[in-house]
Amino acid sequence: MMQRLWELGCDWDEPIPTALEKDWSAFLRELPIIERLRIPRWTHMSKTNKAIELHGFCDASMKAYGAAVYIRVLDSDDNIHVHLLLSKTKVAPSQRTITLPRLELCGTVVLAQLMQYTKDVLAIPDVKMYAWTDSTIALAWIRATPAKWTTFVSNRVSEIQRLVGIDCWGHVATLHNPADLASRGVFPSELELLEVWWTGPEYLRLYWDFEVPHQPIEIDTEEEKRTVNVLTIQVDYNDCFLQAIYNCSSLLKVVRVIAYCYRFTIKCQPKLGPIKGPLSPRELEAALLIVVKTAQKDMFKNEIQQILENKIPKTLRSLNAFIDVNGILRVGGRLENSLLSYDAQHHFTTLVVRDAHKNTLHGGIQQMIMYIRQKYWIGQIRRSVCIDVLLASGKRHPKCNN
Known part of the structure; x- marks a missing residue:
């Protein structure tokens, strides 16, 4: 009612609309009836009980959402007793953009929190818990991985799965859901006579053994699926x-x-x-x-393509070049295990010569050339070696004439 007044923008000294005035008058007439409500304090819990269960129900409407938790006891004489332990309702947000399935999910969050709180307060080890909702969409969200949904749904599903196991959730018809009363609201005069609110649905009292039905949920929930943007590079x-x-x-x-x-x-x-x-x-x-x-593809791109086409490039004809199983360009003849390298302008040639200079312990030109040609074939190799020796020593080698 306060939310409706705020949405209408009424000031404190203005008369309220006629419809709200009728609702307020009905509320005042029903308020004294609350004194007639009697809630039993004993829930038939004792040391002689054979089994104890917790059953929770939740529901939502565009006005509110809520949950109720019941304790179910099987005494020593095989009698079943069901009692309301606690309930909680919340007013739905004023934004009309929020959908009913989202409100149903908010109701399941409230139920999960209430059931965990009840379990901690009663301190009953290994108590069986059953959570019921009449929303198949909310069930589909809960039974899937949270990462599948949007942020709003994902955060709440993660909280629900942390508090109450997925296997504890089941579907209940709206007719047998006591939380429906909490979501749409009832007057005290009506609540006093509603047995489903005080002792839960009838099937909880008829027989003890039953399992939560896990029928497949086939609901289109594409609107809440997380959108994944894939960038292909x-x-x-x-x-x-x-x-x-x-x-x-x-x-x-x-x-x-x-x-x-x-x-x-x-x-x-x-x-x-x-x-x-x-x-x-x-x-x-x-x-x-x-x-x-x-490096070979960088320097010998055209030559490699010609060899793959069974053509002999003129620049490599004297070396009997071929491509091995690894796609490496090699020279044939006595040097068939040598890797064909490049002229003195390529940086990889510089790296090979520097490596040879270091591994030969700053050896002479001929020693470096012999070391390099054990594995590589470099055109104009003497020039490359002379340049490296000149850079390393700072003076011209006697055998480097050019």
Whole structure:
């Protein structure tokens, strides 16, 4: 009633509308009848009871939502006693944009909180709990994973599943749902005679053993499903690897960087176990092949395409070049195990020469050339080695004439 006055914007000194005045007068007439209501304090709980259960009901309307909790006792003489323990109602929000299924879900939250509170207060170990609602949409939300729904539904479903197990929830017809009285409201004169409110639905008192029905819920709840925005990015790995080559100052560093990237891609595959510890020789070798293959595609793109088309490029005709099973461009003849590298302008050539300079302990030009050609074939290799020796020593080597 106060909410309706606020929505109408009535001031304190203005007469209220006729419809509200009639409702207020009816409320005042019914208010003294509350004194006639008698609630028994004994719920037939004793040490001789054979079983005790908690049953909760919830419902909602566009005006309010609420819940009621009942205790169900089976005494030593196999008599069933059902009593109302507590109930709670809340006025529905004034925003008319909220839907009835959402209000029903709010009612299930109130019920879950009341049942957990009742269980803690009574301190009954392993008490069976049953939660009932007449909303099939709310049941469908509760029985699904919270991540499937929008934020409003997801947060409340998470709270419900935390307090009351999914298996405890069942569907009840509106005719047998006592919480329907709490959601739409009744006058005290009517409530006094409503047995369903004080002792619950009749089926709770007829027989003891029953299970919560779990019939499949086939309700279209697309409106509350979480919208997942998928962003697809096409990444050219060759560009990424080539950028890594140019950003690193040593061959070992670029190999290790790409080896860790390769390890990450393996970890992302669920069927493969986690990989821990330092990089293995196999990972380093696989990363080196990736580096070589990337650099070759950068320098010999046209030549590789011609070889794949069974054509012999003029620039590589004297080397008898071919592509191995790993897609690596190699030279044939006596050097068939050598990786074909590039001219002195490519950064990967610089990394290879620097690595050779370091591994030969700053050896001479001929020693570095022999070391490099054990694995790589570089055009104009003497020029590349001389440049590296000049940069390292700061003076021209006697054998570097150009």
